[in-house]
Amino acid sequence: MVRRTTKTRRQFIKFFATTSIGLSLGSSDPAEASPRKYGKLHDTTKCIGCKRCVSACKRWNKLKIDRDEELTDRETDLTGKSWVVVNLTRDKRNREDLHYQHWTCQHCIKPACAGVCPVKAIKKLPEGPVVIDEKKCIGCRYCYQACPYKVPRFDFEKRVTRKCTMCHDRIPRVKPACVTACPVGALDFGVKQEILTKARKRTEEVGGYLLGEHEAGGTDFLTILTTTPEDLGLVVAPKKVVNRDLDKLRITSYGFSGASLLTGLMYMYSRTEEEETEETEEKE
Amino acid sequence: MDSAIRTGNAKSPAYYIWISSLIALMVLGGYAQIMSLLTSLEIMEFSLRIPWTMMVSNYVFLVVSSTGLCIVSSLGHVFGMKRYELLSKRCVFLALVTIIFGMSSIALHLGHPERALIYNIITPNLRSPIWWMGTLYSFYILFIAVEFWFLVRMGMAKKANSSTDLKQKIYSLMVARKTDETPESLKNDHKWARIAGVLALIFGLSAHNTLGAVFGHTEARVFWYGPYYPVYFLFSAAFCGYAWLISATIITYKVKGKEIAGKLKKLLFEMSKIFALLLCIGLLFTSYKLGFGLLNPAKAKSIMLLLNGPFSLPFWLFEIAIGSLLPIIILLYAAYKKKIGGLLTASIMVLIGVFVMRFDFLVVGEVYPMFSPMGKDALVLVPSFFPVLMEIFVIAGIFGALFLSYTLGVKFLPLEEELQ
Numbered sequence: 001m002v003r004r005t006t007k008t009r010r011q012f013i014k015f016f017a018t019t020s021i022g023l024s025l026g027s028s029d030p031a032e033a034s035p036r037k038y039g040k041l042h043d044t045t046k047c048i049g050c051k052r053c054v055s056a057c058k059r060w061n062k063l064k065i066d067r068d069e070e071l072t073d074r075e076t077d078l079t080g081k082s083w084v085v086v087n088l089t090r091d092k093r094n095r096e097d098l099h100y101q102h103w104t105c106q107h108c109i110k111p112a113c114a115g116v117c118p119v120k121a122i123k124k125l126p127e128g129p130v131v132i133d134e135k136k137c138i139g140c141r142y143c144y145q146a147c148p149y150k151v152p153r154f155d156f157e158k159r160v161t162r163k164c165t166m167c168h169d170r171i172p173r174v175k176p177a178c179v180t181a182c183p184v185g186a187l188d189f190g191v192k193q194e195i196l197t198k199a200r201k202r203t204e205e206v207g208g209y210l211l212g213e214h215e216a217g218g219t220d221f222l223t224i225l226t227t228t229p230e231d232l233g234l235v236v237a238p239k240k241v242v243n244r245d246l247d248k249l250r251i252t253s254y255g256f257s258g259a260s261l262l263t264g265l266m267y268m269y270s271r272t273e274e275e276e277t278e279e280t281e282e283k284e
Numbered sequence: 285m286d287s288a289i290r291t292g293n294a295k296s297p298a299y300y301i302w303i304s305s306l307i308a309l310m311v312l313g314g315y316a317q318i319m320s321l322l323t324s325l326e327i328m329e330f331s332l333r334i335p336w337t338m339m340v341s342n343y344v345f346l347v348v349s350s351t352g353l354c355i356v357s358s359l360g361h362v363f364g365m366k367r368y369e370l371l372s373k374r375c376v377f378l379a380l381v382t383i384i385f386g387m388s389s390i391a392l393h394l395g396h397p398e399r400a401l402i403y404n405i406i407t408p409n410l411r412s413p414i415w416w417m418g419t420l421y422s423f424y425i426l427f428i429a430v431e432f433w434f435l436v437r438m439g440m441a442k443k444a445n446s447s448t449d450l451k452q453k454i455y456s457l458m459v460a461r462k463t464d465e466t467p468e469s470l471k472n473d474h475k476w477a478r479i480a481g482v483l484a485l486i487f488g489l490s491a492h493n494t495l496g497a498v499f500g501h502t503e504a505r506v507f508w509y510g511p512y513y514p515v516y517f518l519f520s521a522a523f524c525g526y527a528w529l530i531s532a533t534i535i536t537y538k539v540k541g542k543e544i545a546g547k548l549k550k551l552l553f554e555m556s557k558i559f560a561l562l563l564c565i566g567l568l569f570t571s572y573k574l575g576f577g578l579l580n581p582a583k584a585k586s587i588m589l590l591l592n593g594p595f596s597l598p599f600w601l602f603e604i605a606i607g608s609l610l611p612i613i614i615l616l617y618a619a620y621k622k623k624i625g626g627l628l629t630a631s632i633m634v635l636i637g638v639f640v641m642r643f644d645f646l647v648v649g650e651v652y653p654m655f656s657p658m659g660k661d662a663l664v665l666v667p668s669f670f671p672v673l674m675e676i677f678v679i680a681g682i683f684g685a686l687f688l689s690y691t692l693g694v695k696f697l698p699l700e701e702e703l704q
Binding site: 153 | 324325326329332333335336355358359363364365394395396397399400403404407408409411412413414415418485489490492493494496497498500501502503504505510511514515518519522558650653654655656657658659660
């Protein structure tokens, strides 16, 4: 009878621990679970910098067009209304090596932005895109801070953070707007595994670097670069998942230790004073 | 001037000038806020690349101060130090006012603060430190408010019983018609205030930890990343609390033309020593941050912005000289010479220094890494880090409202220390 009770208690503790840890860490991972996962690929060696992908993105997503983007080789940055930018990048080691780069959300497999959004407005869809729910976003901009590539940008008029959605409202039936618009086939879209195999092969052919294979734990948008991102002056993301939940717990635990230490010090301070007061009272 | 502003003598011109200037500041803040609603939030920001600026730094400054005041007040309430109980009403009131205006500061910064209230409850993200911070601070506000109510209930009941007409109605409404003045009810109030105080301290420290975690968790911001900020924020809260309490108490007494004597004077000088000690600990934390930061190549670039970059003047002058070194010297000198004026000067200096420090730590953290497809340096992309005028207006409005609340609180609420 006693043995049975012990076993049940142990089972209960196991159940309680696993469910609570699972709940708090967000155990479900739709990105990994889905058999049909898609990816996007950009080959900088093929890109001619026509910026038709930029226009197509703006048309499909009904974004305001700025004048700047018409001036071809001027540096343009992502904004709440420009979800894709094309810029001319130069290799630091070989100054003559110039290539256009299609820069947008990398659609991380384990997105740091989704992990920090306080209201779960950011989701990693099973098909691959990382999408912000604009009706839910509170505009705190924490996703921007957490993103290793600084992609989600604030739209000052809508007062929410916006970014590329990999056209989740048209895939997989129709390819994303930018991919359809590309006249030279520098952009590609398809089943992630196939895209990855294709990208690896092409990277080997050009002797370049595949951005997104390992960065931030792997991303669903891959870019074939002629050289490393460091040489191109791009933001370099660590080759691991950014903002792991266990790492967050580790840092928080330091804070709680600090709080306990402070409380202990306060307790010690209060005791010393009381003793002194009692002593003085006794003397009096 | 001092005697002229006496709050007791409400008809003095200086009192009206003070109140009108605070209202003017609030109007200025209101104007900036309305303009941002009519045009775009862009008028509040100096760069899209640096989204957290003065509004967030002011939020951090005020909520850290509130937690600090809660820590100081709990020395009396929770830990049973009788001397500190003398200042507990003023301390808890300040904690309540600072947290409320701190939260207003962040609410004005959010794109959609109304959604935050709804979706924080409907779809919480337990993995997000901002969610924890918001939730824990909400509970903290609740417990601080309950603690304050129990602390001043007796005083307000006395005012309700001794006044007539409208004044009596308002006071009795504020105490929820509990106008009982018996010693038993006072004992009961103390019991509940203590329970609320313990809960406020627990929730305050936890919320404060998650505030540090908001910065500590962001692996993509090397300057903030790590366990340093969750721990440092706690200790900086403690000296901020002392600075607020000492300055508010001394100014109130000076303005009212009352003499600080006896138990209160003794307590203030005792507090000044602890305050100086905490400032020394803060300085140690800063040197640790700089030393170890310079050894880390990823952080060194950000640290150099403080040491010898666009932030060197605010860092060396405000953060180190005005915010730490000079106040330590002044506090020790004032404690030795028994000069109340020294305590006030040091406390105000610390508050100014800490206010600048919060802005520095926030903006410096956001400078690197900055995406530039053509490899431009962050300092070229963002040429100036000075807050924009509209943002300054809103902050001025928030401080106007904060000081007005404190002034009215001192005038209408029983916050007086019972020196006898």
